Amino acid sequence: MNRRERVDRVDHLPPPADAVAHRADAYAAAPLLNCLLREVAERLPEPGDRPVYRLPDGRLLRVRGERRPAEPEVRTAGAWRRVSHTELVKLVAEELTRHTGLSNHDLPAEMLDSRDAVAALLAARDRSTAPGDPYLRSEQCLVTGHPYHPAPKARGGGPVAAWLPYAPEAHVRFPPVLLGVREDAVVEEGDTAALDALGEAPPGYRLLPAHPWQLDLVSCAEAFADGRLVRLGTTGFEVWPTAAIRTVYAPARDLFLKFSLDVRITNDIRRLWRHDLLELRRTDEAVVRAFAQGPGPASAGSARPAAWLSDRGYRTADFAFEELAVLVRDGLHDHVRPGATPLLAAALVEGFEGNPLDTAEDPGAWWEAYLRAVVPPVLTAFADHGVVLEAHLQNTLVAVADDGTPVQALFRDAEGVKLLPDVPRAQGWERLVYCLVVNHLWEIAAALAERRPGFDPWPAARRELARHALPEAAALLTAPTLPGKTNLLLRWTGADGAAARYLPLPNPLADA
Structure with a gap:
């Protein structure tokens, strides 16, 4: 059974399309509302079971629920009017433009992409079977994802067929691609022995597993043409994508592999950046020492004692240092x-x-x-x-x-x-x-x-x-506030993905 068949296999009749759409709207609205209400809105002391907020332009918005707000309504002409997800995205864009003085055309598109991705994931989950292993089931359950991000499930705007076969939320598994890298082009540091056990490389080459989605996103045609790279098929076993998407787990080998993925997921393009890889051993060894003591x-x-899953080494190719990098992480056992x-x-x-x-x-x-x-x-x-x-x-x-x-x-x-x-x-x-x-x-x-x-x-x-x-x-x-990261404002203002700006949140520890 190939990857597409695994995703498309129907175990039971799917729900009607409008039911999936309604669920997708609710899943996508909750984190977007969390961001909007935390970062730019003012809660009002209104009576009733629905919290009411004043937005920067003076409009009133009310929701149902606290932890995962739902059913947003805007006060218009003396009455409350329900807001669809598309209308909510438009409202957020208008409010942020007024609040920051900046326009942003990319983030609203990501919000809509995130909602459409949720719809595709819900449809796939309705016709798939969750893993029997509780650990794998926990890694593959995050349909909402980051509860305080405006577009937690955006997948780079690409077609569903490009990413769904590798989506953990769809309960998929797949074999990584095996490449051979000519020995004079290999760059590695740390303990990468586990990679050599994934298959057999021809003389003069070293094994390098690759994420199939990443190979579709980057071009290595020249390296394949001149022999620096060769295709060796796939691994003889399947891996399960974890919640991080680009990190996969091979239960049969008790091994985690983390790949580059040239897709924006939440705040970052998920590539293994050179500067991080060059610091990897120093950082990981410091954590290993801390946990050992x-x-x-x-x-x-x-x-x-608590445990640290060590990122014990990486391997890549010098001509595609970031694009083809793979990191070896300790297993669980x-x-x-x-x-x-x-x-x-x-x-x-x-x-x-x-x-x-x-x-x-x-x-x-x-x-x-x-x-x-x-x-x-x-x-x-x-x-x-x-x-x-x-x-x-x-x-x-x-x-x-x-x-x-x-x-x-x-x-x-x-x-x-x-x-x-x-x-x-x-x-x-x-x-x-x-x-x-x-x-x-x-x-x-x-x-x-x-x-x-x-x-x-x-x-x-x-x-x-x-x-x-x-x-x-x-x-x-005793601190009156705690730092809350402003993911909506960070993305709207185009801040670096690794940046962190905080707003003060009331500290429940002080009140306790």
């Missing part, structure tokens, strides 16, 4: 506590079959166990080793026991790690707080509280942070 079971209060099941933290927020948030008998005990697993490794790495982990929801795995209780955290992605003093300590701490507290803990806490009305997650979070003898952690407990 602690925190251990006693300080973390967990049954096994040597790191996950025996008997535990790793799950993507972002999936706990999104929701999937087997989500322990749905089954936890005691939300307080579950949340305290989660905090004990996730918080100490991040704070210790910063305090003792000057390592700023990018511990957001997509870079964190949480291993759970049979009853769903968190027992261990695993972190990944050296590309997003910062080291002190490469960045000033205050800047590093702000980034840590955004990734760990705002992007991560806040979202898990909100999802848990939504399922358990009346449950307040913040006193336990405050107690966990107070356990750590770190001046910044103590100050965090």
Whole structure:
């Protein structure tokens, strides 16, 4: 069965097209509304069950719900009028043009592309089967994606047929392409031995796996013509794309591979950039040292120390250094506590079959166990080793026991790690707080509280942070605000994808 057949296989009758369209509108509107309401709107003290906001031009907008706002309505001629997704995109563009004084024609197109991608993903999911393995299921469940990005599912505006065969949300798997790179053109650093075990290269060549989608996006015709590159077919096994899309997991080999992908996904073109690759070993080795030295079971209060999935090496070709780069990442088996099941933290927020948030008998005990697993490794790495982990929801795995209780955290992605003093300590701490507290803990806490009305997650979070003898952690407990990244304004103003600008959000830790 080829890749197209796997995507198009029909297991049951799909829902009507208008039902898929309605669902796609709702999925796409929620993160866009989150951005609009957080970054440029003012909430009004209006009575009723629907929050009301004033937009920069004075218009009033109300929504249903808090964590994932829905059913937007605009006040017009004394009455509330429902706004479609297309109208919402137009409204956002108008508001941002007034608010910033800048125009932007690309981002509205991305918002519409993101919505259309969601529709394609929903249709594909309705006719596919989710993985039986809970870990893979968690990696492939993110239909909403980043809850505070205006176009989290945009796929570069390309045709659906170009990207759907490689979309994790569509429950696909595929074999990577195997290339041979002439030995005199190979560039590599670190431990890349796993790549040589993927197949057999002809004499004078080294193996280089490639993502099929990336090969469709870049041209290597000259290198194929002169023999610097040769095609060797595909691997003898399939890989599963993870939530990161360009990172894939090979369960049979217990191996992660991360590729370049010349597509804008959220804020960045997802290429393995030269400057990041040249810093990779230094950064990764610093994190490996930090995790090797602690925190251990006693300080973390967990049954096994947290783990770092090392980006242990990369290989590429000198004539296509960024375009064909592939990074080798540790697998799971040597790191996950025996008997535990790793799950993507972002999936706990999104929701999937087997989500322990749905089954936890005691939300307080579950949340305290989660905090004990996730918080100490991040704070210790910063305090003792000057390592700023990018511990957001997509870079964190949480291993759970049979009853769903968190027992261990695993972190990944050296590309997003910062080291002190490469960045000033205050800047590093702000980034840590955004990734760990705002992007991560806040979202898990909100999802848990939504399922358990009346449950307040913040006193336990405050107690966990107070356990750590770190001046910044103590100050965090009394700070009036936390930093919230402004993804909508960043994209509208054309900021660099790696840039970070923050707006102050009320600090629930101080109120606890």
